[in-house]
Amino acid sequence: MISIFPSLLNGAVITLKLLASSMFFGLLIGLLFSILRINKNPIINKFAYGYSYFFRGTPLLVQLYLIYYGLANIEFLRNSFLWVIIREPYWCAIIAFSLNTGAYTSEILRSAFQTIKEGYIEAAQSLGVTKKITFYKIQIPIAIKQSLPAYGNEIILMLKGTSLASVITIMDLMGEARKVNVLTFKPFEAFITAGIIYLFLTFIIHNIVKYLEKKYGFQT
């Protein structure tokens, strides 16, 4: 059991890298689409809704396969500079995970935007603060604070989601566990050890979010 530990830890580092980059891009995408969702223009609104509906209504595995196997099928993409990115399974995984978590994040942020009390915006308006500054300095910070608990859940869901990267040949924690299983024929040792590492990561993320909630938590 001890001998398989180092390779699993190497995998865990890749898992964390995947998680960090997809959470980063996902947050940007989510913020963009949540702003589009609260836009009053019905076309923009519908587009953002369609995006989140597609990515929340289909399994992550389908999205991953669509990007990894599907995009490579398009002649035009294969000849463009984008081929450098989409031929790497690592980048395909990050694209799929970012788009997926972006959809969920946009929903979390949208509901946070919509539950901001009218009073805050009215107060800003009566103080003569411009719409733009109200948005950046009041609405966005409050929305982020309010959505911290839900976002914490999303990070943990995504940590579990990154395990799918192993099916497109990335040696993340799950991939390493599979390799150990194939090499040693000891499924219980391999998968239970990996499970313990995943649980440990979940536990750490959970506590960091809890700490942030306590520190920046917002009582309304």
Place this chain on the structure above:
Amino acid sequence: MELLSFGDTGWGDELFFATLMTIAVSIGAMAIGFLFALIFTPLKLSKNKTLNVIGNCYTTIIRGVPELLVIYLLFFGGTGAAMYVASIFGYDGYIEINAFITGALAIGIISGAYSTEVFRGAILSIDKGQFEASKVLGLKKNIQFYKVILPQMLRLSIPNLSNVWQITLKDTSLISVTGLVEIMRQSYIAAGSTRDPLFFYSVAAVLYLILTFLSMKIINKLEVRYNKGF
């Protein structure tokens, strides 16, 4: 479109049966999940510390590890365990456990953890007066549960159970890694033999969207029906 025709040349009928398989696995997993939830919800609510810890361990561990891990553990581990048990009884051949059963069981264990949380929340949000009133009326303990608490618990948990159903439906795509021919596996096979992955994975995505859309419609109807009196 030719690729989707029914019959020997197209993949239409294969994909159709694969969709039925996905629905069957999801329903099976949801049912198994309910069984797990019915066992573990009382444990989580019990005042006994040990039982409480057991209930909490189940939901925390299952919700903290990837779904794929549970599936692999059951798929690879299950075969080994079954062969070990069989070898005790003197059978040394290779045993392969049915992929449908392993899949439904694995997804069921996962969906059970989510259902447990939903039921626990529902019971906690039932008005305390209901428990007291049924006690005052002198109802027996099990009748209290079946006739007063359970109906209310189910009504309160429908919205959240619809989320669990969606998660379960999407999780069934992971069983494809064990070789069970559901939507995902069938599209993988079709994509491999026609060399057109983009098309077939798009079809898979659309099939999943149709399934989630239809199930949302049905669940919304249920919700309206069970909220009639409120």
